[in-house]
Amino acid sequence: xxxxxxxxxxxxxxxxxxxxxxxxxxxxxxxxxxxxxxxxxxxxxxxxxxxxxxxxxxxxxxxxxxxxxxxxxxxxxxxxxxxxxxxxxxxxxxxxxxxxxxxxxxxxxxxxxxxxxxxxxxxxxxxxxxxxxxxxxxxxxxxxxxxxxxxxxxxxxxxxxxxxxxxxxxxxxxxxxxxxxxxxxxxxxxxxxxxxxxxxxxxxxxxxxxxxxxxxxxxxxxxxxxxxxxxxxxxxxxxxxxxxxxxxxxxxxxxxxxxxxxxxxxxxxxxxxxxxxxxxxxxxxxxxxxxxxxxxxxxxxxxxxxxxxxxxxxxxxxxxxxxxxxxxxxxxxxxxxxxxxxxxxxxxxxxxxxxxxxxxxxxxxxxxxxxxxxxxxxxxxxxxxxxxxxxxxxxxxxxxxxxxxxxxxxxxxxxxxxxxxxxxxxxxxxxxxxxxxxxxxxxxxxxxxxxxxxxxxxxxxxxxxxxxxxxxxxxxxxxxxxxxxxxxxxxxxxxxxxxxxxxxxxxxxxxxxxxxxxxxxxxxxxxxxxxxxxxxxxxxxxxxxxxxx
Numbered sequence: 427x428x429x430x431x432x433x434x435x436x437x438x439x440x441x442x443x444x445x446x447x448x449x450x451x452x453x454x455x456x457x458x459x460x461x462x463x464x465x466x467x468x469x470x471x472x473x474x475x476x477x478x479x480x481x482x483x484x485x486x487x488x489x490x491x492x493x494x495x496x497x498x499x500x501x502x503x504x505x506x507x508x509x510x511x512x513x514x515x516x517x518x519x520x521x522x523x524x525x526x527x528x529x530x531x532x533x534x535x536x537x538x539x540x541x542x543x544x545x546x547x548x549x550x551x552x553x554x555x556x557x558x559x560x561x562x563x564x565x566x567x568x569x570x571x572x573x574x575x576x577x578x579x580x581x582x583x584x585x586x587x588x589x590x591x592x593x594x595x596x597x598x599x600x601x602x603x604x605x606x607x608x609x610x611x612x613x614x615x616x617x618x619x620x621x622x623x624x625x626x627x628x629x630x631x632x633x634x635x636x637x638x639x640x641x642x643x644x645x646x647x648x649x650x651x652x653x654x655x656x657x658x659x660x661x662x663x664x665x666x667x668x669x670x671x672x673x674x675x676x677x678x679x680x681x682x683x684x685x686x687x688x689x690x691x692x693x694x695x696x697x698x699x700x701x702x703x704x705x706x707x708x709x710x711x712x713x714x715x716x717x718x719x720x721x722x723x724x725x726x727x728x729x730x731x732x733x734x735x736x737x738x739x740x741x742x743x744x745x746x747x748x749x750x751x752x753x754x755x756x757x758x759x760x761x762x763x764x765x766x767x768x769x770x771x772x773x774x775x776x777x778x779x780x781x782x783x784x785x786x787x788x789x790x791x792x793x794x795x796x797x798x799x800x801x802x803x804x805x806x807x808x809x810x811x812x813x814x815x816x817x818x819x820x821x822x823x824x825x826x827x828x829x830x831x832x833x834x835x836x837x838x839x840x841x842x843x844x845x846x847x848x849x850x851x852x853x854x855x856x857x858x859x860x861x862x863x864x865x866x867x868x869x870x871x872x873x874x875x876x877x878x879x880x881x882x883x884x885x886x887x888x889x890x891x892x893x894x895x896x897x898x899x900x901x902x903x904x905x906x907x908x909x910x911x912x913x914x915x916x917x918x919x920x921x922x923x924x925x926x927x928x929x930x931x932x933x934x935x936x937x938x939x940x941x942x943x944x945x946x947x948x949x950x951x952x953x954x955x956x957x958x959x960x961x962x963x964x965x966x967x968x969x970x971x972x973x974x975x
Contacts, residue, residue, distance in 0.1 A: 439746065443813070445784055452806055454467040455802060465736070476851055481805075501732075502727065507721045516672045533676060548679070550679070561612060562590050567588075581655060595614045603628070610629070610631035615633060616637065617636075626654050627648075632656070690713055690714070694727055694730045732752060732753050735756065738760065741764060755767075781819060800837050807833035863894060876912050876913075902931040926957045943967065
């Protein structure tokens with residue numbers, strides 16, 4: 427089977443905003459157009475109401491949610507060892523193992539795993555089994571016996587099972603045979619007519635005539651009348667006796683309890699420790715529907731490839747999807763400050779001091795001469811409007827505004843009307859819990875040994891802003907503990923008045939705000955006039971004070 431087709435994920439930051447989601451979708455589309463390779467947009471968090479409105483407006487499905495980009499089982503070579511039926515013989519299983527060069531065979535039915543059989547299991551069956559009733563106990567199909575002995579069915583039905591009696595060799599004369607042959611026994615014998623006749627008359631369930639000896643019409647007729655199966659084998663008595671147990675169906679020896687299986691979604695780090703504790707050579711792999719698809723061994727783990735990832739709208743480790751340090755970052759497209767993220771090899775890194783990542787991606791479409799379809803234009807335009815607060819944010823540049831206006835024409839939208847509808851959809855906080863509001867747009871930052879998180883929402887209604895502030899204040903303590911950061915801040919920004927009410931929790935948080943903005947606390951919050959941008963106004967001020975201290 428091998429590896430699944432290699433995909434390159436394009437993903438934004440955790441708790442994604444409209445720019446993060448739309449940029450991932452649009453940049454993945456651009457890369458597919460340019461390379462023909464499988465670039466797939468992903469999201470590292472839940473989609474907020476504003477972004478949902480945008481995606482529905484332009485009829486674009488939300489990217490699939492991805493929680494971790496560490497290597498998974500799907501990223502390694504999965505050996506396609508075809509599953510076998512539980513009724514095949516031990517001999518056939520052995521031959522299949524030799525042919526395929528494997529030591530474990532999966533037993534399946536309708537693609538579902540029923541059990542496993544290994545070379546050790548087969549060796550055990552051959553060396554440790556002395557029970558002469560085992561053939562019937564295991565309900566061995568006559569077809570298995572015929573196949574194992576290279577035999578020919580003379581009388582009987584190969585689809586039936588040998589399920590009563592013991593196996594014995596008729597080496598004595600008929601007078602002695604009468605003393606130990608019982609009803610339903612399977613008797614291995616030679617070309618002596620008298621021995622064949624005696625076995626049938628003693629109600630044997632099956633006779634195996636060795637060395638291809640001729641079988642008379644009388645014997646055939648009597649066997650048919652007595653319901654005795656007759657099989658002819660070209661092998662001698664010793665060989666038949668040695669081979670007969672190899673006809674037992676593998677289900678009798680297979681392991682079907684306590685099986686250790688993995689799925690294609692399991693992470694390599696997680697299964698490595700499990701495999702190390704077990705002596706098994708091979709482990710079955712199941713898909714998300716629980717169906718068997720192949721096998722892996724410890725050796726396969728050495729070939730695990732890292733996931734290839736393109737990051738958009740961020741370059742901070744704390745904001746990136748989990749497992750990013752174990753991924754192969756191939757590109758970064760961003761408009762924020764250069765943060766803490768490190769790469770092992772050089773990557774394509776495009777970082778511009780613009781108001782929105784979508785503006786950079788728009789430029790790249792133009793530079794590469796790729797036509798911008800209306801839905802792509804709509805997504806890029808929405809991202810710019812959102813990130814620049816309809817051009818009100820200090821991060822907004824003339825380049826951002828010009829890009830948004832051009833994209834609006836391609837998308838066939840009125841910027842003012844669309845912006846109003848989009849912001850209204852995103853600022854309906856009454857029905858949301860404090861947790862939902864808090865994580866609508868939350869990012870982590872670090873400065874030397876200090877870590878802090880900042881969330882932000884936008885509204886055009888002062889009354890709604892005040893209600894939301896009261897709902898959030900008690901939640902900040904919980905958020906502080908959950909993230910293990912030193913401080914947490916939350917910006918409640920009024921787009922119309924271009925101001926922010928800032929609330930906070932954590933050691934030194936309040937003192938930091940007072941020094942950075944020269945403001946006093948009023949009813950549990952700090953009013954920041956003309957402050958609307960987390961990236962350009964809040965974060966730089968806070969870090970500047972931290973560095974001075």
